[in-house]
Amino acid sequence: MTLLIKNGRVIDPLSKLDRYCDILINEGTIVAIDTNIKQQRNIQIVDAQDCIVLPGLVDMHVHFREPGREDVETIAGGSTVAAKSGYTSVCTMPNTNPVIDSQALVRYIKKQAESGPINVHPIAAITKGSLGEELSEMGELIEGGAIAFSDDGKPVLNSTTMRRALEYSRMFNVPIITHAEDSTLSSGGIMNEGNNSIFLGLKGIPKEAEEIMIARDILLARLTKGRLHIAHVSSKGSLDIIAMAKQHSLSVTCETAPHYFSLTDDAIADHLAMAKMNPPLRTEDDRKAIIEGLRTGLIDVIATDHAPHLSHEKMQEIVFAPFGIIGLETAVPLIITILVKENGFDYLQAFEKVTINPCKILGINRGYIKEGAIADITIVNPGKKVIVDNNFIISRCKNTPFLGREFFGLVTHTICNGKIVYPFR
Numbered sequence: 001m002t003l004l005i006k007n008g009r010v011i012d013p014l015s016k017l018d019r020y021c022d023i024l025i026n027e028g029t030i031v032a033i034d035t036n037i038k039q040q041r042n043i044q045i046v047d048a049q050d051c052i053v054l055p056g057l058v059d060m061h062v063h064f065r066e067p068g069r070e071d072v073e074t075i076a077g078g079s080t081v082a083a084k085s086g087y088t089s090v091c092t093m094p095n096t097n098p099v100i101d102s103q104a105l106v107r108y109i110k111k112q113a114e115s116g117p118i119n120v121h122p123i124a125a126i127t128k129g130s131l132g133e134e135l136s137e138m139g140e141l142i143e144g145g146a147i148a149f150s151d152d153g154k155p156v157l158n159s160t161t162m163r164r165a166l167e168y169s170r171m172f173n174v175p176i177i178t179h180a181e182d183s184t185l186s187s188g189g190i191m192n193e194g195n196n197s198i199f200l201g202l203k204g205i206p207k208e209a210e211e212i213m214i215a216r217d218i219l220l221a222r223l224t225k226g227r228l229h230i231a232h233v234s235s236k237g238s239l240d241i242i243a244m245a246k247q248h249s250l251s252v253t254c255e256t257a258p259h260y261f262s263l264t265d266d267a268i269a270d271h272l273a274m275a276k277m278n279p280p281l282r283t284e285d286d287r288k289a290i291i292e293g294l295r296t297g298l299i300d301v302i303a304t305d306h307a308p309h310l311s312h313e314k315m316q317e318i319v320f321a322p323f324g325i326i327g328l329e330t331a332v333p334l335i336i337t338i339l340v341k342e343n344g345f346d347y348l349q350a351f352e353k354v355t356i357n358p359c360k361i362l363g364i365n366r367g368y369i370k371e372g373a374i375a376d377i378t379i380v381n382p383g384k385k386v387i388v389d390n391n392f393i394i395s396r397c398k399n400t401p402f403l404g405r406e407f408f409g410l411v412t413h414t415i416c417n418g419k420i421v422y423p424f425r
């Protein structure tokens with residue numbers, strides 16, 4: 001099968017390529033990148049007029065609900081949503097039921113992913129059952145296909161356990177992804193602690209719950225020379241601490257999620273549980289700091305923390321509703337609208353966070369456009385508007401505070417391993 005992408009503006013953050021040219025794909029591989037590649041016969045043409053042509057997007061933080069809650073989202077179903085959203089690779093968090101803490105379960109995820117359209121990389125648990133006590137068998141899990149470790153959803157409260165995990169991360173050269181939350185401080189909290197939580201009478205989560213844990217984990221990374229990746233950074237204070245770690249050349253990287261550069265805790269009054277997430281939405285100062293952190297490169301990655309919940313679960317009273325929102329389908333629209341259009345990011349700067357940067361952290365050989373590379377490619381029309389409504393969202397779960405909003409940035413094509421996986425056939 002031969003594919004020719006024509007007339008697009010090709011953006012490759014790794015090589016800093018930003019130029020109008022065509023891309024020829026044969027048997028799953030990029031074979032030519034050039035201006036005006038001749039159209040041979042029996043070739044499928046993809047017209048990328050008015051579009052940017054990007055390396056296939058990578059999301060290093062999604063929660064598909066299989067095993068355990070296939071009624072909410074399956075691995076194949078989540079992968080389909082990801083393909084529609086422009087993603088060609090995702091990493092699944094292990095906080096399913098059961099928790100992904102054995103080689104058999106890692107292999108199960110990979111097996112289930114085979115019936116989906118894109119690449120799925122399992123992240124395995126740091127501790128058995130993510131209970132924070134006994135370390136999982138990291139070597140065996142890596143052998144099964146795990147590419148990183150996290151007890152996401154929960155912190156590893158015990159510092160000695162985290163120390164050991166980081167020591168192993170160095171040995172195996174894989175990142176430990178920390179869900180940084182001092183749950184003794186955040187316990188029972190619903191939203192960011194501040195004026196809005198006082199006004200709404202809801203128990204707050206101080207940003208210090210996040211910052212204290214980030215500081216601890218950075219100190220443990222210094223002690224062990226282990227590889228630390230900090231998930232879903234939401235506060236300015238967290239970034240100040242991470243900046244110090246990077247100045248000292250520690251092996252520390254971090255991610256934020258689109259909602260932290262798009263919304264503040266003002267959204268809780270309007271959207272209630274639909275804007276309830278952990279860590280919580282913060283203040284305008286924090287949001288601005290997140291945007292600047294992305295601009296300077298202090299923040300390495302944008303990951304969605306895609307967390308589907310059924311509507312009857314999410315529509316409970318805010319105190320009882322689960323944390324988390326879906327994130328895949330709104331990611332490109334928010335990156336284009338908030339970062340590129342409103343804050344003047346160039347495409348290279350914005351999209352390195354969802355292509356080459358996560359690939360470097362995870363050791364995935366993807367995320368760039370080059371002759372000879374596997375053809376994972378995403379095509380986006382940045383001038384085209386999308387309305388986030390029930391037609392646009394194909395996820396079974398519609399738990400998002402962006403419902404009804406209009407953004408720029410339509411994913412027109414997703415090509416994975418040389419095959420068009422979106423639009424669906």
Ligand SMILES: [Zn+2]
Pocket residue numbers: 152153154179231232278279
């Ligand atoms: Zn988390």
